[in-house]
Amino acid sequence: MNNMPLVSVYVPTYNRIELLKRALTSVLSQSYQNIEVIIVDDKSSDGTQEFLTEMAKQDNRVKPILKEQNSGACISRNLAIESAEGEFITGLDDDDYFLPGRIAYFVENRHLLNKYSFLYTHFLTLTKSGQYKKTRYLDMAMPNEITSRDLLFKNIIGNQCFTYTQRMKDAGKFTPDMPAWQDMDLFYRMLNNSEQKQARLLRQSLYVQDTSHDLNRITLSNKEKIHRAFTLFCERNQVSGKYQDILEAQLVSYGLKVRNSLFLTRLRTNTKPYFYLVDAFLFLKNQSNK
Structure with missing residues (x-):
C-alpha cells in the first residue's frame, strides 16, 4: 500500500451526524486503502465533533478539523484542501457516499492527468422510494472530453472531481462568497489556469447523491x-x-x-x-x- 499514492478525501459537514457516519464508512471501506479523510465540521451541535474525535483515535486515516465558528461549506472545503497531504484529491458531501471501487477507479486512471486537468464520473441518485437512478439524461451521448467553454453550456461534471492536490490549490480552491455554482466556478478556473485545458469523463457510476432525506443539501440554492x-x-x-x-x-x-x-x-x-x-x-x- 505504501508504494501507492496517498489520496486525500475532503468532507465538509454540519449537523448531519447519521448521514456523515454513512459517508465516512463508505470512504474507509474503499477497496483502495491508502487514503486520508479530512472531515471539516462547521461547529455542529449534534455530537459530530465528539464522534470525529473518537473516530480519529480508532483510525489514523481520519483527520478531523473542528471549526470554532460556523462559516459555511466552502471555507470548510478550503481548510481541508489546504491541509491535504495526498498527491491526489477528491471530495464527498456528507449526505452522499462512495461505492466501494471509486477511489481505486480514479487511481487506476491517474495517468490520464498528464493530458487532462481532472477526471470525473457519472453518478447515481438515491430517491425517496429507495431506488437508484441515473441523474443525467442520455448518458451515452455525453462527451468524453470537455473544456471550460463547454461548462458554459451545462455543468455536466457534477460536484466532485479527482486531480492532483496541487492543481486544486493552484486554482484558488473554492470561492466562499459565491452563493451557488461554487463547484462549477472552481472547475472553470482549473480548466482555464492549468496547462491541461480539458477534463475527462470516466463512465462508471461510483458516487451516490442521496436525495431521499428531508435535510437541506449543501448545494441547495434559491x-x-x-x-x-x-x-x-x-x-x-x-x-x-x-x-x-x-x-x-x-x-x-x-x-x-x-x-x-x-x-x-x-x-x-x-x-x-x-x-x-x-x-x-x-x-x-x-x-x-x-
Missing part, C-alpha cells in the same frame, strides 16, 4: 442566489458577449425565464452534439416557465 452567482461568475471569470448569453440560458434549469434569443446564440456556437440535446430540453423548459 433563484435569487442563482442570479447572483451568475453575475459573479461572469465578472470574475471575464465571461462576456456570446459566452455570457450561453451561460445565462442555464438559468432555465432553476426555474428562471430567459430570452429565447439566447438559444440561437448557443446553437450557433455549439460544437458538441450532446449540447444540442441539452438546448432542446432547456428551450422547452423555458417556454413552460412563468
